Amino acid sequence: MTIPNKTQLVSSELGNLWLAYQEKTMLMKFLEHFLEHTENEETQQMLQRSYDLSAQSVIQIRSFFEQAGAVIPVGFTDGDIHKGAPKLFDYTFDVMFLHLMSKIEVALFSLHSTMSYRLDVFEFFRQLSADAQETYRQTTQYLLQVGVLSRPPYVSMPKEVEIVNNKSYFSGYSLLNEKRALNTIEVSLIHHAIEANLTGMQLMMGFAQVAHDKQVKKYFADGMDLSKKVETTLGEFFREEFIEPPATHAGKATNSTFAPFSDKMMMYITSLLSTFGLGSNAIGGAFSLRNDLPLTMSFLAKDMVSFAKEGGKIMVANGWMEEPPQVEDRKQLRK
Template identity: 65%
Template sequence: MTTSNQVTITSSELGNLWMTFQEKTMLMRFLEHFLEHAEDQNTQQILRSSYDASTQTVETIINIFQQERAVIPTGFTKNDVNKGTPKLFDYLYDPMFLHMMSKIEVNLFALFSTMSYRKDIRQFFNQLTSNSQQIFDQCSQFLLEKGVLARPPYVSMPKEVAFVRNIHYLSGYQLLKEARSLNVIELSQIHHAIETNLTGMQLMVGFAQVANDHEAKKYFVKGMKLSKEVETKLGEYLRKDYIEPPATHAGKATNSTVAPFSDKMMLYTTNLLSTFGLGSNSLGGAFSLRSDIPFTMARLGKKVFNFAKEGGEIMIKKGWMEEPPQVEDRRQLTK
């Protein structure tokens, strides 16, 4: 992919490649467990397509690191997935999980592309964005056809252009009357946050059942409760407008207590999703014109931040957190 006359990759390109390596090697371990138990032929095809693309991505990053004479990260290996274990998640959870991850990847790799300066690295992340978009489309269509992906609510189409005439439009807290109903931008952000959180909540249930480390198990139970709180708080906004929050009968954790994944990888996955949850909350709050919604998003975001921080501390204590490449410390030169 690279040639000897290309410039050295920048710090941002190095960091983004390193993060991609971690995420993709983690995803491959999940897909290995899912593929072991996938019975539906269409599901197998989607999972296999994602697995092959992830494998190619990891091989490309290794090649870049070797040409740059950089050490190859550890990431997550075959030691982080246990073959022959019972299925941890039930009906259609595997494409639901991949739907969530590909949604995250589309945004992540598009961002990484804009942070890249060398042409081949930009092209690499552009291709990853396209690959993830294809997987997302496949998962979305498949889940919609199965009837397990809740569509956002339908609303009446606008017949004329309107302009805001009253500053109370921005207020979510009014003493004498109800706040205005949600607009479609606010509704879409809340729906998206709940939809993603439901998939994450079942992940926490499964992790809590199978974790071997006692501290990790308690942490995943805390994640279950936090996910429920997020769904409840955001769902209240929809219910006040007589809209039912998204829900699905599929994708539940089984009753298995045998861990298919290492505690290290389950903690990393939880930390990764919590971090993206923070970004989603910030985005939802930023696009809302009702003052109560950003306030709620910020309060939930603080709890998610503290939860993610606690997970990082557990990983460090256990020796499970791989350190990203470090900037040279030149501060001692000033002393």
């Protein structure tokens, strides 16, 4: 629903609408490929619903820009998808991808709503967040039903309140103190990170097979190695507690070497996932009270930052990075 508003868009609203346009036009192209190959009616309904909602949001964002007198971003178009390309990912990957994207969208659009001051823009992002939450609900229940999504581990229910009364609670890397067991907050954050990287690893594997540019191919192979490193490093914390890390038998890349997507769009989604990974890593470090966890996550974050920077250089070198709206360059205007 569009709520009339005469107030000019402020910088945060302009920037966040621009970001949403990039993400939504990209998501639509991925969904077009998945819809072309899906044979499951329930899956088709979830994908089509997400596609239709994304298309509506793109129209609304265009309206926001047109009313403000702003240029419409390029985003991603029919030139970024190759219709008729063979299926790049196998059983249930389409739903796994949508599941991961819904996590990103819930976080992204919830944040954007808190940076909106015009009522119509706020309501727009609030609705996008609600739509993403429903997508998360549907995809989660489907993946659990077909047995390809691992639940976090069960634990014994606490029977009484415990108070931290010893500094050893924070012990991690220490020669003098034995490491305490993980608490449930730490378990949830580790599980979340591993789950996201399992999907990301398969995505990088498929991209590395079909990318045209040799440098881009190598970049995706590096991304696959980085996802594996994150999964194995964080998984070791679980194994020390005799907990099996999450895993899945589904969603593997096929043997296709024909790209359904442009190198530009594959680089963009990789950049988006890298940003999401860095954010999740920062939250994981902030909420971990055992000092070895934040230290490990900081080492992983260093690799993620390097990977993201390299991706940015590749995108700039190939003219694939669309520039967000800028503030006025006052120094240049004075000249």
